[in-house]
Amino acid sequence: MLLNYLTQHPFKRFLFQPHFLWLWSVLFLIVCSGPVIAQTQDSVLSPVALKKLSLEDLMNIEVTSVSKRPEKLNEVSSAIQVITGEDIKRSGVKTLPEALKLVANIQIGQVNSTQWAISSRGFNNVLANKLLVLVDGRTVYTPMYAGVFWDVQNVMLEDVDRIEVISGPGGTLWGANAVNGVINIITKNSADTQGLFVEAAYGNTMPGMGSLRYGGKINDKISYRAYATGFHMGSTFTMDTTGSSIGNVDSNKYVSAKDEWGLGQGGVRFDWDASEKDKVMFQANGYYGDMHLNPKGDTAVLNVSGENALVRWNRSFLEGKGDFQLQVYFDHTWRDYGNDFTEDVKTYDVDWQNRYQMGSRHTLTYGLGYRLMDHRMQSTPNFGFFPLNKTLNLYNAFAQYEIMPVKDKLRFTVGSKIEHNTYTGFQYQPNVRLTWMITKQQTVWAAASRAVRNPARIDRDFGIYANIFGNPRFPLFAGTDTFRSETVMAYEAGWRFNVSKKLSVSVSGFYNVYDHLRSVQPGPAATFGFPLLIENGVKGESYGTEVAFNSQLTEWLSLRGGYTFFWKHLWVKQGHQDANNATVESNDPGHQALLQATFDLPFHFQFCTVARYVDSLTTPQLKPYCGLDARLAWKFKKILELSVTGQSLLYDHNTEFIADSPIRRMQRGVYGKIIFYLN
Amino acid sequence: MKRFIKKIYFICLAFILIYGTAVKAQPPTAMEKQVKAVFLFNFTQFTEWPANAFSSPEAPLVIGILGDDPFGKYIDEVIAGEKANNHPLVVKRYSSEEDIKNCHVLFINISESNKQKQVLSGLKNEGILTISDQSTFLKQGGMIRFFTKDNKIQFQINPDAVKSDNLIISSKLLRLASIYKSDKK
Known part of the structure; x- marks a missing residue:
């Protein structure tokens, strides 16, 4: 049977x-x-062998520890998945968005050479707006649509320490937009990137990439690095329909979509161990890039540039009584679409947090923050943002209290963020969390939280106007002043288990209830369904499961991966209509799976293969696909590294996500890379 | 093309399979706890205790572990059959500071700062070489602290604390250590 x-x-x-x-x-x-x-086992030095070493040699042995990083509280009791810089490097991914493909609890698809659809716990599309992304503590969303322009989020992958992806609301700690998840991209301390590093790569999908970085020390306490990096990504492909009628298309004939993407970036970072208690970090980055967006590649060239600077001061109080953090940053981004449409954003942000340990069972964390976003647009008189310029203020205060009714066994956390934004005033984002540490190896947790997605400028100020129906400025499509914050109530539970030193597993499940989601309300039939107005007419629910595992199977083979199941149901609320019938905001696979296998081979060879399975998408439809990457590298001492990487090996051309017409296809990619290290 | 790539891929996999099982030539790495266990052993070789610390010339030299034991069986393997100045080495695990008796080296693994301070002040002038990973350890009067730098285990010594307990640490060890100077005079 x-x-x-x-x-x-x-x-x-x-x-x-x-x-x-x-x-x-x-x-x-x-x-x-x-x-x-x-x-x-023999390749690891045995205690007996170690004992024979001199003290000097012993001090030169590199060690591996099962968990080097102290686990933060929120990590234990949330659906967090972490990829390390090593996972990223070994996989051979070329860019930061590609690196996110290595995280099993993220929905991700490349749209064309510059655009990505990235979300967690669903609601994925090119304008995904329910995920908060931070690069070294700096929030990188645009207030234009409350999402991320992934094409300008660039870091030297060599310098990434880790990427933490928390799926589920993070509103209490991180504030608005952390509706469905938070991505923390964390780069290495400059003390860990000393010496000279040079890399160059070339391949069919990346006709040129190079980086140069130098790290040094000013004195015992101050280290720094400076870097410059640039890449040129090749064009994606579209099916050639010229000269042939539809239905008579030679499916093997692809032509370049002429959307090559080039970006150059440079920056510095300083880390100062000011005292045993105080650490100060400063970094500044700047980039410039240009892209051809037009399929014909002639007009409409996109130009981007940006600068940012951040300083952060961490102090740990004496005797483990707590710690405090003060962070200030400035961020400027500029995008010119070449058709009289530009965006210029200046962000000023200050954030203060204090954690106070009261005895061994109580912890109070609290903080204040202020962000000013000066958003300036240029657009044509009848298509764009009105008013063109807007200053957005965001104030927040939060407090979170943790109590351990049974010490080291049971922890109860309650907290809330109170935020005030320019559009919708005060917003509350509370959460409660219960964590039961069954044993040192096993933790079970459950949480309930509320989070909000505040209106972006597109929801309020965007409009397309025309001189029709006797109105010189009749709105065809427009944001509304009544658009309110979208909300989620999330119920989650999870289990973490360090099965052995070789295997750790985590499982989480969630049920989310959304309200006031964006809808497009059509106008009366007399005016042919116009104006189309942005309202909060969609409601929905979603549930899903995320499984992740990490295994150092042997000294030379490690495996990591996961599986995510996601289901959602969205519907139009009574008294509302939606021109898209609640389907347009999200296009998510029901199942996705990931496996990364990393091999340390003899004679200084390394091999890594990453396989992803992504289930079908519905609106627009897309077949399931398997991504398969492989990288082979050879290291000569600590000086030279040569590698060959193949990406998307199973298909000549593959589509991961459809955002617009014509559909773009990503070519199978092969590239070679050479790296020099000089200390 | 597709078939060709697939073929190449499987050849690579097969190659790796044969390769990986045939020979192993890994750069030497070790578990953090193993290296630390060996350091504890080494500390017994480079430290002099006052004569009255031992009841007899053949009395065992006790390495104690207070708090969670991070070393497991490694420390037992390391010291098996070893001696320090004719004293056979013995490992004892203590669940609380009241149990500590006749101990010469003590690895303290208490994450809670207040408790650590309390333990350290109770151990003053007992002639015990105290060791820990905690960053506040030396400040609170501990003697040796391990820390990790560039994935390597290093240690820091508080010479004042060592001296006030009448222990003598060999210059060979001191030379390799970073020296802690307490800021209060």
Whole structure:
């Protein structure tokens, strides 16, 4: 019966597709590696061997620790997944957005060479607006649509320490826009990036990439690095429809979409260990880039530039009584679409946080923040943002209290953020959280939180006007002054288990209820359904499961990955209509899975392969696909590294996400890279 | 093209499989706890205790661990059959500071600062070489602190604390350590 079911089930067909052969081979590899584990123990120095070393040699042994980083409280009791700089490097991804493909709880698809759709817990599209992204503590969303321009979020991947992705609301700690998740991109301390680093890469999808970085020390306490990096990403492809009627298209004929993307960036970072208690970090970055967005590649060239600077002071109070953080940053971004449409944003932000440990069972965390965003647009008189310029103020205060009714066993957290924004005034984002540390290896947690997505300028100030119906400025499509904050009530639970030193697993599940989601209300039939007005007419719910695991299977093989299930249902509220029938804001796969296998091979070779499965998308429709990347590298001492990376190996051309017409296809990519280190 | 790539991929996998199982040539790495366990052993070799710290010339030299034991069996493996100046080495694990008796080296693994301070002040002038990972350890009167720099284990010594307990740490060890100077005079 079961056999019958399995052989007839479409899943079976799926599993035995050639695409999945790689999976079986990796599994086979893992099974085969079993007997080898015993032998490989020898490659780790035994205590007896260590004992024979001189003190000097002992002090030069590199160590690996199971958890080096002290676990933060929110990590234990939230659905967090972390990728390290090493995971990123080994995978061979080229850019920061690509690196996010290595996180199993993120929905991600490349749209064209510059655009990405990235979200967590659903609601993914090019204008995804429910995810908060921070680069070294600096919020990078644009108030234009409350989302992220991923094409200008660039860091030297070599300098990334880790990327933490928390799926689920983070409103209490991080504030507005952390509706469905928070991405924290954290770069290394400059003390860990000393010496000279040079890299250069070339490939069919990346016809040129290079970086130069130098790290040094001013004295015992101050270290720094300075870097410059640039890349040129090749064009994506579209199907050639010229000269042939639809339905008679040669499906193998692709032409360049002429959307090449080039970006140059430079910056500095200083880290100052001012005293045993105080640490100060300063960084400044600037970039310039240009892109061809027009499929014909002639007009409409997009130009971007930006500068930012951030300083952060951390102090830990004596004897573990708590700590405090003060951070100030400035961020300027500029985008010119070349068709009289430009955006210029200046952000000024100050944030203060204090954590106070009261005895061994109580902790109080509180803070204040202020952000000013000076948003300036240029647009044509009948298409754009009105008013053109707007100053957005955001004030916030938060407090969170933690109590351990049973010490080191049970923790109860309650807190809220109170925020005041220019559009909708006061907003509250509370959460309660219960954490039960069953053993040192196992934690179970549950949480309920509310978070909001404040209006962006597009919701309030955007408009397309025309001289029709006897009105010289008749709105065809427009934001409304009544647009309010979108809300979510999220209920989550999770389980974390360090099964052994070699394997850790985490599982989380959630149920979210959304209200006041954006809708497009059509106008009366007399005016042919115009004006289309932006309102809060959609409601919805979603649930899902996220599974992640990390395993250092043997000294030479580590595996990490996960599986995410997501389901949602959105509907139009009574008394409202939606021109898109509540379908346009999100296009999410029901299932997705990820496996990264990293091998340390003899003779200083390294191999890594990453496989992703992404289920079908519905609006617009897209078939399921498997991403498969592989990288082989060879290291010569600590001086030279050569590598070859293949990306999207299973398809000549593949589409990951459709945002507009014509549909873009990403080519299979192969590139080689050379790296020099000089200390 | 697709088939070709697939072929290459499987050849690579097969290659790795054979390769990975045949030979192993890893750069030497070690677990943090192993290295620290060996350091504890080394500290017994480079420290002199006053004669009255031992009841007899053959009495054991006790390495104590207070708080959670981070070393597990490694420390036992390291000291098995070893001696320091004719004193056989012995490991004892203490669940509370009241249990500490006849101890010569003590690794203190208490994350709570107040408690650590209390333990340290109770151990003053007992002739015990105190060691920990905690950043506040030396400030509170501890003697040796481990820290990690560039993935390597280093240590810092508080010579004043060592001296006031009448212990003598060999210059060989001091030379490799970073020296802690208390800021209050």
